[in-house]
Amino acid sequence: MSQGGISTGSSRFFLAAQRSLRSQEGIVLILAAAAFTVFSFLLPSFLSAGNLIALVRSVSILGILALGMALVVIARGIDVSMIATMVVSVAWAFVLARTGYSFNAALLIGCLFALTAGLGIGLLIAYGEVAPIFATLAAGSVIYGLGRTFFFQLEMQNVPPGNEWFAEIGRASFLGLPITIVAFAILCLLLHGVLTRTRFGWQLYAMGSNPAAARTTGAPMRPMIIAQYMISAVVAYLAGLILASSASAINARLFNSTMIYDILLVVVLGGIGLNGGNGRVRNVILGTVFVGILLNGMTILNIDYTVQNLVKGLVLLLAIIADSVVNPRDEQTSQQGDL
Amino acid sequence: MTDIITFRRATKEFRGNPAFKDVDFSLRKGEIHALLGENGAGKSTLTKVIAGLYSLTSGELLIEGEVRTLASPADALKAGIAMVFQETNLVPSMTVAQNIFLGEERFFNRLRGINILAQQHLQRLNFHVEPTTLVSTLGAAKKQMVEIARAVHHSARVFIFDEPTATLTPEEKHHFFELMKRLKAEGASIIFISHALEEALAVADRISILRDGALIVTDDARTFTRQSIIQAMVGRQLTGELYGQARGARTARSPGSAVLSLRNVSMGKAVRSASLTVFAGQIAGIFGLVGAGRTEMMKIAAGILKRDFFDGGSIRLGGKAVRFRVPRDAVKHGVAYITEDRKLDGIFEAMGIAQNIFMGALMKHTNPASIITMREARECSAEWIEMLKVRSISENARVVELSGGNQQKVVIAKSLIQNPSLIIFDEPTRGVDVGAIGEIHQMIAKLADAGAAVVVISSYLPEILSLSDRILVARQGRIVEELTVDEATEERIMYAAVH
Ligand SMILES: Nc1ncnc2c1ncn2[C@@H]1O[C@H](COP(=O)(O)OP(=O)(O)OP(=O)(O)O)[C@@H](O)[C@H]1O
Ligand SMILES: [Mg+2]
Numbered sequence: 001m002s003q004g005g006i007s008t009g010s011s012r013f014f015l016a017a018q019r020s021l022r023s024q025e026g027i028v029l030i031l032a033a034a035a036f037t038v039f040s041f042l043l044p045s046f047l048s049a050g051n052l053i054a055l056v057r058s059v060s061i062l063g064i065l066a067l068g069m070a071l072v073v074i075a076r077g078i079d080v081s082m083i084a085t086m087v088v089s090v091a092w093a094f095v096l097a098r099t100g101y102s103f104n105a106a107l108l109i110g111c112l113f114a115l116t117a118g119l120g121i122g123l124l125i126a127y128g129e130v131a132p133i134f135a136t137l138a139a140g141s142v143i144y145g146l147g148r149t150f151f152f153q154l155e156m157q158n159v160p161p162g163n164e165w166f167a168e169i170g171r172a173s174f175l176g177l178p179i180t181i182v183a184f185a186i187l188c189l190l191l192h193g194v195l196t197r198t199r200f201g202w203q204l205y206a207m208g209s210n211p212a213a214a215r216t217t218g219a220p221m222r223p224m225i226i227a228q229y230m231i232s233a234v235v236a237y238l239a240g241l242i243l244a245s246s247a248s249a250i251n252a253r254l255f256n257s258t259m260i261y262d263i264l265l266v267v268v269l270g271g272i273g274l275n276g277g278n279g280r281v282r283n284v285i286l287g288t289v290f291v292g293i294l295l296n297g298m299t300i301l302n303i304d305y306t307v308q309n310l311v312k313g314l315v316l317l318l319a320i321i322a323d324s325v326v327n328p329r330d331e332q333t334s335q336q337g338d339l
Numbered sequence: 340m341t342d343i344i345t346f347r348r349a350t351k352e353f354r355g356n357p358a359f360k361d362v363d364f365s366l367r368k369g370e371i372h373a374l375l376g377e378n379g380a381g382k383s384t385l386t387k388v389i390a391g392l393y394s395l396t397s398g399e400l401l402i403e404g405e406v407r408t409l410a411s412p413a414d415a416l417k418a419g420i421a422m423v424f425q426e427t428n429l430v431p432s433m434t435v436a437q438n439i440f441l442g443e444e445r446f447f448n449r450l451r452g453i454n455i456l457a458q459q460h461l462q463r464l465n466f467h468v469e470p471t472t473l474v475s476t477l478g479a480a481k482k483q484m485v486e487i488a489r490a491v492h493h494s495a496r497v498f499i500f501d502e503p504t505a506t507l508t509p510e511e512k513h514h515f516f517e518l519m520k521r522l523k524a525e526g527a528s529i530i531f532i533s534h535a536l537e538e539a540l541a542v543a544d545r546i547s548i549l550r551d552g553a554l555i556v557t558d559d560a561r562t563f564t565r566q567s568i569i570q571a572m573v574g575r576q577l578t579g580e581l582y583g584q585a586r587g588a589r590t591a592r593s594p595g596s597a598v599l600s601l602r603n604v605s606m607g608k609a610v611r612s613a614s615l616t617v618f619a620g621q622i623a624g625i626f627g628l629v630g631a632g633r634t635e636m637m638k639i640a641a642g643i644l645k646r647d648f649f650d651g652g653s654i655r656l657g658g659k660a661v662r663f664r665v666p667r668d669a670v671k672h673g674v675a676y677i678t679e680d681r682k683l684d685g686i687f688e689a690m691g692i693a694q695n696i697f698m699g700a701l702m703k704h705t706n707p708a709s710i711i712t713m714r715e716a717r718e719c720s721a722e723w724i725e726m727l728k729v730r731s732i733s734e735n736a737r738v739v740e741l742s743g744g745n746q747q748k749v750v751i752a753k754s755l756i757q758n759p760s761l762i763i764f765d766e767p768t769r770g771v772d773v774g775a776i777g778e779i780h781q782m783i784a785k786l787a788d789a790g791a792a793v794v795v796i797s798s799y800l801p802e803i804l805s806l807s808d809r810i811l812v813a814r815q816g817r818i819v820e821e822l823t824v825d826e827a828t829e830e831r832i833m834y835a836a837v838h
Contacts, residue, residue: 200707205690206698212684216643217753218670218702227707277689 068235076276118233122226170246208276378744624807
């Protein structure tokens with residue numbers, strides 16, 4: 001098939017979604033450009049190639065996690081257990097490797113743990129009919145608690161010695177780009193393909209757009225829900241591995257950080273509505289770039305952590321307000337749970 | 340007589356495409372004014388401007404001779420204008436009473452007080468709805484009654500009813516017309532939109548007809564006949580196939596094998612030991628008053644409502660006992676249920692027309708990883724868009740931007756693309772214009788001729804009478820009477836449904 005056919009085909013499909021989001025995307029793009037310009041003027045070091053690569057690298061992890069989150073959010077769910085799954089599955093794999101398992105076997109077990117966690121959450125939501133926010137909030141604490149109680153005691157788990165290749169991944173680069181960025185790019189392409197090209201992807205949008213209609217039309221609701229949370233868990237595990245390889249360790253304390261909110265910030269700022277049925281991969285990229293610029297600039301400026309959080313919150317509010325001014329919802333089209 | 344609402348050369352465009360253009364319209368004080376036109380003619384859009392939902396692109400809106408722009412529905416309400424929308428707009432997680440008093444909660448709400456007031460209000464309107472039930476558990480007709488009750492609860496000067504009678508049964512329609520007359524006697528002015536032309540002729544003082552966004556004619560209701568209305572609506576003579584006209588020498592199709600049979604099926608209070616059989620190659624019409632459990636019986640058969648383990652009865656599909664727990668199982672067995680409430684579980688609002696229809700085909704297949712392109716979606720749905728004449732002002736319109744009747748066509752196409760062998764239509768022509776009703780009826784007939792088993796649930800007697808080969812009458816959760824085409828008369832059916 002011709003290249004032109006593919007791009008017009010997929011762009012038509014989401015034309016509807018794009019149209020309604022265009023304004024918010026525009027706003028975020030403007031904000032991102034503004035932040036970029038301000039930081040470039042304020043900080044001479046900001047614009048150096050080294051810093052720019054460091055910037056993208058540091059947020060690629062966030063971006064990868066946001067891809068997993070986006071998939072769930074598009075189908076009108078939410079997964080706030082991702083960080084717990086990430087730290088526990090990776091940390092456990094490292095512990096196992098140090099206690100005698102081969103490293104590969106340990107990595108496989110870590111992956112299986114993540115899958116099981118996703119399966120459990122999916123079952124809870126699909127069959128227990130628990131609201132996703134509560135199910136994943138509770139599951140996150142359970143997973144983290146299990147991990148700290150039974151699997152490992154230390155917060156900091158180093159990459160087991162003797163696996164230089166693993167640590168090498170985090171430092172290596174491909175065509176001059178750090179592997180983290182390459183991984184983010186590959187996952188973006190993959191998710192884009194899934195969302196626009198596959199039956200599963202289309203059904204995700206249908207579920208997010210109107211779950212009752214999707215159900216009546218014959219969507220396999222429960223298997224789909226389970227699949228979503230298993231995918232987001234595996235994505236979290238992958239992100240954890242990449243994070244560990246570039247930092248040579250995984251820090252379980254991330255569970256108590258604001259990381260999960262940063263992921264949601266990326267998703268929402270990028271323009272993926274929390275009420276589902278909207279958004280594409282490019283929204284995630286946009287959100288990642290913007291949040292990346294913001295975090296990196298503030299870090300170079302040495303802004304206090306609490307102030308950083310304040311700024312993030314204000315930016316989110318600003319984006320939401322700007323969106324509702326530019327994009328007023330009328331009474332007939334608005335739905336319950338609209339942001 | 341003075342005008343309370345006047346449009347002067349009013350135009351409303353959506354992204355450059357006019358929904359109506361250069362309309363001069365007036366609503367007099369104390370009249371009932373029927374607004375008629377085909378699907379997509381611009382009726383809802385015109386009235387939504389009066390209700391403060393949209394503002395005009397050009398032209399003027401005058402209220403009592405003053406040029407006004409209403410910025411929001413709240414503004415309109417302050418100006419004494421209340422509207423019941425075509426699509427229901429209730430808060431599902433609240434009770435009927437809470438919905439009626441929505442927007443005027445006091446700082447401290449006393450639930451008991453609200454319930455009593457709502458009870459009195461509903462009783463005055465002769466609507467049998469329990470004020471303490473949750474709106475999400477109500478069927479389409481009861482929701483409509485709550486909407487009406489909510490609107491007339493405001494002491495407005497202008498009421499706009501957009502297809503209020505589409506889901507109501509004759510009994511409630513009667514109460515509703517009484518209500519309109521009472522409001523009129525109290526001095527209110529009313530705009531009434533309907534696709535049932537007899538209703539307009541019977542209750543309206545004046546009639547206006549829109550066609551493709553232009554106001555064709557406004558005149559005294561007495562000067563119109565059904566024929567002249569249709570001619571003004573479609574711009575040509577429509578003859579033949581319209582129901583209510585060509586009835587008479589119709590022979591019922593002979594039954595094929597039994598496709599669906601329910602034996603003593605029960606579920607809660609809604610369905611009590613219902614038994615019925617549907618045959619291939621025939622259309623079974625189910626009539627009943629609101630609350631008779633017709634929708635529930637069929638939703639159980641289609642796996643949409645799950646019966647508790649304890650609820651008894653058996654269902655056989657094609658001779659085999661089945662108990663569908665999710666709609667997907669039923670869809671795989673060739674059952675399609677076409678909903679009565681398209682906004683609730685019919686359409687994917689944010690998606691386009693082609694995607695909506697294609698979703699039907701998509702859901703039926705099994706491999707989640709199969710590759711799909713937009714071109715495939717457009718090709719698959721094109722023939723249905725063509726066949727059902729789905730009309731929109733632009734090809735890429737989202738379904739939420741379609742007129743009500745066109746949304747209904749999309750919902751029908753989405754199910755038929757699944758090529759089902761048992762098709763359940765729940766109020767198939769709700770909100771569909773006269774021309775399109777004829778087309779949809781022809782299509783339903785064609786399905787039965789081709790050997791499919793068809794069930795039509797309808798609260799509109801002429802529809803039941805002109806379509807069905809067998810007529811089943813439901814009351815209080817069970818089927819109480821079965822009539823052949825020859826036996827069935829309006830009186831007999833109504834008698835069975837009420838007594
Ligand atoms: N929000 C919107 N955005 C874009 N187009 C719209 C919107 N609302 C309505 N339209 C278009 O305007 C035209 C008039 O629609 P309207 O809903 O007023 O028709 P109607 O006369 O009420 O039809 P029906 O009898 O089917 O309810 C239609 O072609 C419709 O697609
Ligand atoms: Mg309408």
